[in-house]
Amino acid sequence: MHLEETLLIPPECAGQRLDQALAKCWPDYSRSRIQDWIKSGEILLDGEVARPRATVLGGESVELLAEIEEAVAAVPQDIPLDIIYEDDAIIVLNKSPDIVVHPAAGNPDGTLVNALLFHDPSLVSVPRAGVVHRLDKQTSGVMVVAKTLAAHKILVENLAARKxxxxxxxxxxxxxxxxxxxxxxxxxxxxxxxxxxxxxxxxxxxxxxxxxxxxxxxxxxxxxxxxxxxxxxxxxxxxxxxxxxxxxxxxxxxxxxxxxxxxxxxxxxxxxxxxxxxxxxxxxxxxxxxxxxxxxxxxxxxxxxxxxxxxxxxxxxxxxxxxxxxxxxxxxxxxxxxxx
Known part of the structure; x- marks a missing residue:
């Protein structure tokens, strides 16, 4: 997926490292992902390839030209999903007890991830096809799946914070x-x-x-x-x-x-x-x-x-x-x- 973003560094970020400032300006993306973009030359600062440890003064122009790689290698498969709720950001579903969440050595396909990729092909660019928390094999019940990078980041953070x-x-x-x-x-x-x-x-x-x-x-x-x-x-x-x-x-x-x-x-x-x-x-x-x-x-x-x-x-x-x-x-x- 091709990604383009432009912004001006706000004055309140003066004195910060570029990755720190961008993490505040682009809360949808993790700081580690922003650092990878800087290292790979996909972020321009005032028209020049940004240095990894660059410090900003405020007012600089930033341009991002990046390709978001596929985060999931599994193939889409037409497997029925019991969806409880869905909007542009999340899917909430009822996992049946007979389906495994992630592909693994003993279950290379036929998993919930395969079903999710068929239901929404864009999930290929979201870590773990958007799965926020897993259920064991043969455990049934409600799960939440994030449909965007931003939603996934927030939900994973909320899960870690016990929210x-x-x-x-x-x-x-x-x-x-x-x-x-x-x-x-x-x-x-x-x-x-x-x-x-x-x-x-x-x-x-x-x-x-x-x-x-x-x-x-x-x-x-x-x-x-x-x-x-x-x-x-x-x-x-x-x-x-x-x-x-x-x-x-x-x-x-x-x-x-x-x-x-x-x-x-x-x-x-x-x-x-x-x-x-x-x-x-x-x-x-x-x-x-x-x-x-x-x-x-x-x-x-x-x-x-x-x-x-x-x-x-x-x-x-x-x-x-x-x-x-x-x-x-x-x-x-x-x-x-x-x-x-």
Whole structure:
């Protein structure tokens, strides 16, 4: 993409280095990109190729003649997207659990990036095809994509500054007594490089969670990320001994509650992905600054899981009540744990 810009250095930038002044004049572009343009001779200062360490006095004319390279090597592919919202600056979509975000060795194509490039070919010039934050393979839910360099820069900065709020729904193993916070650093597993782990040498990671419903040996949680480490929710839930149901990497054998129906047993034993869904996303629009909130409906597989767990809990309560009514005494409870 060919880019042309012209401006006059404002007087208040006097005494600053050229790259510093231009970073203020062109907030849509990162300072590192501006420095690259200066080094490659694509910026003229008063008609001459600018020196990398030039100092400005104010009033100089600046001309930019640059080619923005393709930032993404993936090929466009006609893959359906579930778009929640779109305008000139952003796309908000509901990622299905069966699509990977970025091409990689095991998934060279058929990814969300391939689909985005087909939907909007101009995304080839935006880093990562505009993807601001990723979701793990087999995690579903709401994501935001920037359509311009300016929007991408602002959203990435806001994400780093924790100005973008993300909330997830997950069903985990075990009876989580109450909500809480996991503040434990995450890094590469010391022995298995394909996994993450809580490790003293990792980066700070903070996950907040609260209980939505108990189902005996399973709990439905609402989770909010304060940081955004790879596999963070899955690693932190496993760390507190409540791994996400269906997690192929950090989960364990499913816990089958007593007197569970055949349907519930089958779902718990064969849930085909981690039961993790990005439900809400709240952000300030990168152009207007308007606060916006988006929601992605829970996918069918998690709806079915929660429906069967709810049916199990209700039936168990009903059996206990019937036993109490029959003999007039408090029945021996085979299994009831419900604070909800």
């Amino acid at each position: 973008i709020r993300r909330e997830y729904d997950t069903v985990v193993m075990g009876h989580v007594v109450a909500g809480g916070t996991v503040d434990a650093p995450i890094g590469r597993h010391p022995r298995d490089r394909q996994r993450q782990a809580v490790t003293a040498t990792g980066k700070r990671a903070v996950t907040h969670y609260r209980v939505l419903q108990h189902y005996g040996e399973q709990t439905w949680l609402r989770v909010q990320l304060e940081t955004g480490r790879t596999h963070q929710i899955r690693v932190h839930m496993a760390h507190i001994r409540h791994p996400v149901i269906g997690d192929p990497v950090y989960g364990g054998r499913p816990r089958i509650p007593p007197r569970a129906s055949t349907a519930l047993i089958d779902v718990l034993r064969h849930f085909e992905r981690q039961a993790l869904h990005a439900r809400y996303l709240t952000l300030a629009h990168p152009v207007t600054g308007t606060q916006m909130r988006f929601e992605a409906p829970m996918p069918d597989d998690m709806r079915e899981l929660i429906a069967l767990l709810t049916e199990y809990r209700d039936n168990l309560h009903r059996r206990v009540t019937d036993e109490e009514d029959d003999d007039g005494d408090e029945a021996e409870v085979f299994y009831v744990r419900d604070d909800g």
